[in-house]
Amino acid sequence: MVTNASNQEIKKVFKNATFHLIPSGLEFAYVEYPGEVIDVASCVNIPAEFYGLKGVPDFDPTQMYSGSFVSDSFQRDLTINAIYYDVQTGDIVDYHGGLHDIREHILQTMVDAESAFEADPRISIRAMRFKARYGFNFSDRMDEVLRAGVAKYVTEPGPVSNSFNIPKFFDGGYALNSYEVLEEYGAFPILFAPVADTSAQDDYKTYMISTMKQMDDWEANGDEFSRNLYIAVILWPIFEGADKEKIQKMSKEVLSQQSKTIMINDEDMDDYTDLFILEKMLEEDLSYEDSAKIVTQNEFEDAYDLLVLRSLTDENLTDEVDYWTKMREELLYDEMDIAA
Numbered sequence: 524m525v526t527n528a529s530n531q532e533i534k535k536v537f538k539n540a541t542f543h544l545i546p547s548g549l550e551f552a553y554v555e556y557p558g559e560v561i562d563v564a565s566c567v568n569i570p571a572e573f574y575g576l577k578g579v580p581d582f583d584p585t586q587m588y589s590g591s592f593v594s595d596s597f598q599r600d601l602t603i604n605a606i607y608y609d610v611q612t613g614d615i616v617d618y619h620g621g622l623h624d625i626r627e628h629i630l631q632t633m634v635d636a637e638s639a640f641e642a643d644p645r646i647s648i649r650a651m652r653f654k655a656r657y658g659f660n661f662s663d664r665m666d667e668v669l670r671a672g673v674a675k676y677v678t679e680p681g682p683v684s685n686s687f688n689i690p691k692f693f694d695g696g697y698a699l700n701s702y703e704v705l706e707e708y709g710a711f712p713i714l715f716a717p718v719a720d721t722s723a724q725d726d727y728k729t730y731m732i733s734t735m736k737q738m739d740d741w742e743a744n745g746d747e748f749s750r751n752l753y754i755a756v757i758l759w760p761i762f763e764g765a766d767k768e769k770i771q772k773m774s775k776e777v778l779s780q781q782s783k784t785i786m787i788n789d790e791d792m793d794d795y796t797d798l799f800i801l802e803k804m805l806e807e808d809l810s811y812e813d814s815a816k817i818v819t820q821n822e823f824e825d826a827y828d829l830l831v832l833r834s835l836t837d838e839n840l841t842d843e844v845d846y847w848t849k850m851r852e853e854l855l856y857d858e859m860d861i862a863a
Contacts, residue, residue, distance in 0.1 A: 529565055
């Protein structure tokens with residue numbers, strides 16, 4: 524909820540409001556009601572970077588808050604997200620033609636795309652995600668600006684910010700569309716630098732299309748899988764021909780390089796390394812006892828899912844998938860039945 528009341532006025536109205544400071548310096552109020560928590564935010568001022576731009580009303584760029592819904596609307600990323608609903612009158616308030624853009628399936632910013640991306644490069648990332656998710660098209664200007672400056676816009680938010688935003692591309696059932704959009708605008712090899720050269724190869728593209736489509740199918744069917752699986756899928760071809768010892772040596776370097784654009788913390792790096800080594804073990808000729816131990820390892824489910832995904836473009840893995848599917852059902856699900 525957005526209000527033209529100041530934080531001080533919010534405190535007077537909502538006695539149980541608690542305020543939370545975000546890195547930009549803005550404060551948001553959380554107001555608790557029985558069974559729900561409402562996020563209440565004061566109107567924010569127009570970004571200082573927009574001062575003097577065509578179509579932007581005059582404002583004081585030194586102020587953080589505005590008390591004006593018009594000013595607040597310029598803080599939104601896209602016109603489709605700058606539409607307000609007046610809870611008192613029931614009116615829809617649309618300052619930037621967002622309703623028109625929804626009807627026409629157009630994504631565009633409130634000001635010139637270059638100015639918007641320069642002020643907040645995360646907008647370019649969110650715009651590509653919305654394009655992938657909803658099938659909208661960019662305005663001609665946004666398309667032009669993004670293609671020209673994609674390397675800058677997808678790296679400037681930094682690896683921590685990207686670690687929050689990029690996984691959303693591969694979650695929710697539109698992983699394939701996301702991959703294709705990131706590829707179309709040249710963002711994929713920049714965000715996933717370890718596979719920058721590999722990603723241009725036809726075999727890699729076929730592999731990615733197959734795996735992303737299968738992940739979307741799993742999502743549609745309600746099948747559970749790790750939300751971090753996408754990183755393993757994208758990076759695995761680097762390790763394809765390596766043995767376990769080489770994977771152990773390569774993994775830290777590969778993951779450290781990946782972490783320069785999408786942050787991977789030390790604990791997750793260790794987990795990915797274990798996963799990649801375990802993935803190679805799934806291709807080995809193991810005894811029943813050794814196989815049973817592998818099925819109980821923490822990373823087995825991810826390794827199994829990755830094996831299934833790899834088999835879509837590598838029929839040499841069919842026997843391995845059949846074997847581990849039977850082992851998984853025999854050991855994991857039998858144990859679950861016993862526990863029940």
